[in-house]
Amino acid sequence: MIWVAQMLAGPMLWGGLFSAVYGLHGLGCALDWPDRATPLGPLHPGGMILLWLVGLGLHGLLVALNRAGGSETQRLLVRSGNWVGAVASAVTLLPVIVTSSCG
Amino acid sequence: MTEDQHAIAPNPPRKALLLHRQLDRVWSDLPGWRGTVCSVNHGTIGLRFMATSFAFFAIGGVLAMLIRAQLATRDGAFLDTQLYNQIFTMHGSIMMFLFAIPMLEGLSMWLLPKILGARDMAFPRLGALGYWCYLFGGIIILSSLLFGVAPDGGWFMYVPLSGKTYSPGINADVWLLGVTFVEISAVAAAVEIIVTILRLRAAGMALTRMPLMGWYMLGTAAMMLVGFPPLILGSILLELERAFDWPFFEVMRGGSPMLWQHLFWLFGHPEVYIIFLPAAGVLSTIIPVFARVPILGYGAIVAAILGLVFLSFGLWVHHMFTVGIPHMALAFFSAASALVAVPTSVQIFAWIGTMWAGRVELRLPMLHVAGFFLTFVMGGLTGVMLAMVPFNWQAHDTHFVVAHLHYVLVGGFVFPILAGITYWMPMISGRFRVRALGETAFWLILVGFHGTFFLMHLTGLLGMPRRIDRYPDNPEWEWLNLISSIGGMVMAMGFALFVLDIAMQWLFGRRSHRNPWRAPTLDWAMALPAPSYNFASLPGPGRDDAGAILPLARGEGLLPGAPRNRREVLVTDAGTGRPSHVAVMPGNTALPIWTAMVLGSFFLLMLAGLYVVTPLAIAAILWAGWQWGGFMGSRADAPAIQAAPGLSLPEHWQVRQTLAYSGTVTLLVADGTLYASLLFGVGFLTVIAPNWPAPVSGLGLGALLTAGAALSVMTVATLAARLAETRRATPSGAGFALAGVLAAGLALVLLGGLAMLLDDPRRHARDALRAVLLGYSVFHGVVALMLGLRSLCDARQGRTGSQRRGAAPVWQLFQTFWLTTSVLSLGVIAVQEIG
Amino acid sequence: MLIGSGLITVLVLALAGLAVWRGPRPSDERRWTIWWGLGFSMSVLAVLLAFALWAGERMIARDDGALQVQAEAQQWGWRFVQPGPSGPVETEGVLYVPAGQPFDIVLTSRDVIHSFWVPQLGGKMDAIPGHRNVHRLMADAPGTHEGLCAEFCGIGHAAMRFEVVVYDPAAPPPFVSAESLP
Ligand code: HEM
Ligand SMILES: [Cu+2]
Numbered sequence A: 001m002i003w004v005a006q007m008l009a010g011p012m013l014w015g016g017l018f019s020a021v022y023g024l025h026g027l028g029c030a031l032d033w034p035d036r037a038t039p040l041g042p043l044h045p046g047g048m049i050l051l052w053l054v055g056l057g058l059h060g061l062l063v064a065l066n067r068a069g070g071s072e073t074q075r076l077l078v079r080s081g082n083w084v085g086a087v088a089s090a091v092t093l094l095p096v097i098v099t100s101s102c103g
Numbered sequence B: 001m002t003e004d005q006h007a008i009a010p011n012p013p014r015k016a017l018l019l020h021r022q023l024d025r026v027w028s029d030l031p032g033w034r035g036t037v038c039s040v041n042h043g044t045i046g047l048r049f050m051a052t053s054f055a056f057f058a059i060g061g062v063l064a065m066l067i068r069a070q071l072a073t074r075d076g077a078f079l080d081t082q083l084y085n086q087i088f089t090m091h092g093s094i095m096m097f098l099f100a101i102p103m104l105e106g107l108s109m110w111l112l113p114k115i116l117g118a119r120d121m122a123f124p125r126l127g128a129l130g131y132w133c134y135l136f137g138g139i140i141i142l143s144s145l146l147f148g149v150a151p152d153g154g155w156f157m158y159v160p161l162s163g164k165t166y167s168p169g170i171n172a173d174v175w176l177l178g179v180t181f182v183e184i185s186a187v188a189a190a191v192e193i194i195v196t197i198l199r200l201r202a203a204g205m206a207l208t209r210m211p212l213m214g215w216y217m218l219g220t221a222a223m224m225l226v227g228f229p230p231l232i233l234g235s236i237l238l239e240l241e242r243a244f245d246w247p248f249f250e251v252m253r254g255g256s257p258m259l260w261q262h263l264f265w266l267f268g269h270p271e272v273y274i275i276f277l278p279a280a281g282v283l284s285t286i287i288p289v290f291a292r293v294p295i296l297g298y299g300a301i302v303a304a305i306l307g308l309v310f311l312s313f314g315l316w317v318h319h320m321f322t323v324g325i326p327h328m329a330l331a332f333f334s335a336a337s338a339l340v341a342v343p344t345s346v347q348i349f350a351w352i353g354t355m356w357a358g359r360v361e362l363r364l365p366m367l368h369v370a371g372f373f374l375t376f377v378m379g380g381l382t383g384v385m386l387a388m389v390p391f392n393w394q395a396h397d398t399h400f401v402v403a404h405l406h407y408v409l410v411g412g413f414v415f416p417i418l419a420g421i422t423y424w425m426p427m428i429s430g431r432f433r434v435r436a437l438g439e440t441a442f443w444l445i446l447v448g449f450h451g452t453f454f455l456m457h458l459t460g461l462l463g464m465p466r467r468i469d470r471y472p473d474n475p476e477w478e479w480l481n482l483i484s485s486i487g488g489m490v491m492a493m494g495f496a497l498f499v500l501d502i503a504m505q506w507l508f509g510r511r512s513h514r515n516p517w518r519a520p521t522l523d524w525a526m527a528l529p530a531p532s533y534n535f536a537s538l539p540g541p542g543r544d545d546a547g548a549i550l551p552l553a554r555g556e557g558l559l560p561g562a563p564r565n566r567r568e569v570l571v572t573d574a575g576t577g578r579p580s581h582v583a584v585m586p587g588n589t590a591l592p593i594w595t596a597m598v599l600g601s602f603f604l605l606m607l608a609g610l611y612v613v614t615p616l617a618i619a620a621i622l623w624a625g626w627q628w629g630g631f632m633g634s635r636a637d638a639p640a641i642q643a644a645p646g647l648s649l650p651e652h653w654q655v656r657q658t659l660a661y662s663g664t665v666t667l668l669v670a671d672g673t674l675y676a677s678l679l680f681g682v683g684f685l686t687v688i689a690p691n692w693p694a695p696v697s698g699l700g701l702g703a704l705l706t707a708g709a710a711l712s713v714m715t716v717a718t719l720a721a722r723l724a725e726t727r728r729a730t731p732s733g734a735g736f737a738l739a740g741v742l743a744a745g746l747a748l749v750l751l752g753g754l755a756m757l758l759d760d761p762r763r764h765a766r767d768a769l770r771a772v773l774l775g776y777s778v779f780h781g782v783v784a785l786m787l788g789l790r791s792l793c794d795a796r797q798g799r800t801g802s803q804r805r806g807a808a809p810v811w812q813l814f815q816t817f818w819l820t821t822s823v824l825s826l827g828v829i830a831v832q833e834i835g
Numbered sequence C: 001m002l003i004g005s006g007l008i009t010v011l012v013l014a015l016a017g018l019a020v021w022r023g024p025r026p027s028d029e030r031r032w033t034i035w036w037g038l039g040f041s042m043s044v045l046a047v048l049l050a051f052a053l054w055a056g057e058r059m060i061a062r063d064d065g066a067l068q069v070q071a072e073a074q075q076w077g078w079r080f081v082q083p084g085p086s087g088p089v090e091t092e093g094v095l096y097v098p099a100g101q102p103f104d105i106v107l108t109s110r111d112v113i114h115s116f117w118v119p120q121l122g123g124k125m126d127a128i129p130g131h132r133n134v135h136r137l138m139a140d141a142p143g144t145h146e147g148l149c150a151e152f153c154g155i156g157h158a159a160m161r162f163e164v165v166v167y168d169p170a171a172p173p174p175f176v177s178a179e180s181l182p
């Protein structure tokens, strides 16, 4: 059953990351973070972009470190799971670098 | 996996007829009316679900015809507005909650054990309970229409319109209470389906080799488990607001109407995929049969299911694009909504590829599959269009959306289900169908459907909003609506003919020979119509497809017959399918219907506003719940059962990882989701709702001490529950159980004391949320206490032993869950006090 | 977008039709699931999404000093406030806006959720009690447009309509002064 956990890891990571970024976005807009600047640029998009990149890094690790054994179908499923999560995180959170944050 | 190859030696062949008699005596329903009331057999319950949901489909369809008649002309002079509002609300709610969901529950209950090689679902009584809750809830909802007090706020019941101020009548309560009552059956079905798929597959059937239908239903059930709790929570909160004036959605006192929308759509969007996935499972089962080749891309399809299950929880805000959420948040959900089309497209192309590889026979089920393609593809594409914010702002809440949602629901659910019904009908009735009727029905439905909904896209783009009963100033919409209405009548004729076809098949069809479609899956490895016990002996490695029909009937498989005169099933390991133990199932009993009745009495009392009497109903529910435990546990260790030569397995009373244990874990996932939704509500209102911070609270040191004491005693109870299990073979076991029960009781008393100290929940949303957090804790305390008492009885009455554990493992699970959520809840309140 | 969807529908149905009418032929799993299933759908969606994000970004209201009007919804009618020569002017059921310049509507509600929609001018936006939504629109030429409430709001929902009068900024109606326009 370990392979099932490996298969679910990618999508679960997406779920966590998506909730975290979405939560951060809501919190930031409610607390007027976009107006606050840090030396590295505006706080709000900055924080979300950072979180996103960290998440993508974790996804990269998952994909790279995948050592699933077992039958061919099992390996295919684990690999697909990893990629489903990675692509989902990349695409659904892409707007953090594209759109304006609280407008 | 090498385990797959572990051969299991065959049992010696016997006379099939003798085995049949022996098994049928044990597994069949009681004769006469007692059979109706007492049946727990998955075949009976599954068919009942399907038949009842089809009846609700017909009622929903009649309401749809009324809608279409009203909209055919612009002055629509035949229904008044109030009635029209009730009718479209009831149409939507019936179709979603009383047709689609129960239909898929019924299909999976009826089919899963057959296609996975089992004799029954994992929790037969739970299935029956679910059915009665569904039936009673459905009747309550429906009768409101007769009394003219049906819900009228639209199927998503937006607040404040459905709040007490703007809907003072009983209408909204009918929806909230009735739908919640029905949802008991959805959660029960989800638990049952998951445990059945994971633990009752044929011996040696690894997950990676199970028929795709199993994967689809596993995905569906997982989504139901996580998708329904937000709706249930939302309904409870709204009913509390309506009944007791606790503000959660009212802006003046710190609530927000947006919370309802989030909770509703957190359920509502996944709901669409909950409906679609089983239908796609039917397609993945039927298409290879009629193309005469194996399905193409098994792994890709499983991966697509995985993607759908997760992604569909990241889309809900696309129903809220116009509520004034910042563009970035909209963009997240817009991107996710586009992405979710990818797994769908993978499946569609895998199906096309399968048909490409084979020679397709256009038999009747396959015609309905063609209907799916002709309809669903377009619905999916309009869905992608609606996911784009600029277009959504134009088309949202117009008849374009009405067209889209029917293309998806009828294309993605109704057509596949019709395909499934015609496909499995020989197994249900044991007969072939009568010629030509079915084809005519199909063409009428197809033509009627597109006649109704194709031009409706244009109606919407021309600006006609949904949910209006007349449009006197817009003659330009009239001809479009008239065409839609005519199309609707044609479709209705098609459905009537479909029902006639089924009835004719049942009454006059020729007797079918077995496996009429020459399908490969296990569901066809049985005589027709399907016997009450499915398999005379259970499939195993090398005997797990339709070809094994004769050896299985002769008892060469596992656990042949019913030599011990009780319902026995084989429980396997979740991943590999290695045999684990033999579970003994409950037989015919009236307990499910009694339990559903006392539950129903609670909902009816709430509906009538007789709140002072509800404690009686709650006591009755507890009493009924207590009876359920009576079947579990055994007074003596039983010898191992020989399932096949060289394969001896223990009975379920002597193992820890029982079906009940798996079921409780699964149920707690749903429960945990409900709790997480509640925490989401707390966070959401704190951050987003206007009129925060809340007024100063009256909590002080006394409350802190009480809470601390409650948590400490709860911890003691949890430890005692643990010890009660580990020391079960010694005399101290009963002592620990008693200590645990006393501690749990004391914790409940302390929680009650804490409730006295809370501020009036009617004052502000924060105070209302605190009361709910506390109520949640008390509720779980009561369940934990009941399980503790059950464990105590087990220990006292000698139902525990070195191997037999009684209810203790399940008690521990609940006790731990109670403790964890209570720590979190009281922690949240503490943080609010400090912050 | 409509045409694109139509083409895709025809393409998919043609493939399905071909699969049925022509007999069995070799069918490669990778080609169907990877190339068609993933590749084709993802490229189409990427283009669509990029366009939608770009268009959406242009539609949002910004603090750039555009003309602001207020719309307050209640069961079942609309009250508008627009700038006049001597302070704000309130109207019921009719909104006056100048042609050729973007304007922001500030939406609020006194009771339940309503939604402001003028099909000919563009997208809709909800009016929600306790919230204040800002929606940007623009009318190109003078004229009169019909507006309606798009969110179901009870018995009077179907009749909850209003009118938008778009005037020539050079000749504003008497109670709207040219000076008050930005
Ligand atoms: C039998 C053929 C059907 C017809 C002619 C039909 C017709 C309609 C029409 C005209 C509306 C719009 C009402 C309005 O906005 O005023 C509607 C709404 C709706 N329909 Fe159907 N329908 C049919 C089948 C179904 C099925 C099979 C489902 C689901 C499985 C379904 C689910 C819904 C839902 C959820 C709504 C939205 C209700 C609301 O706005 O609250 N319909 N239907
Ligand atoms: Cu959706």
Ligand SMILES: [Cu+2]
Pocket: C073, C076, C113, C114, C115, C149, C150, C151, C152, C153, C157, C160
């Ligand atoms: Cu309105």
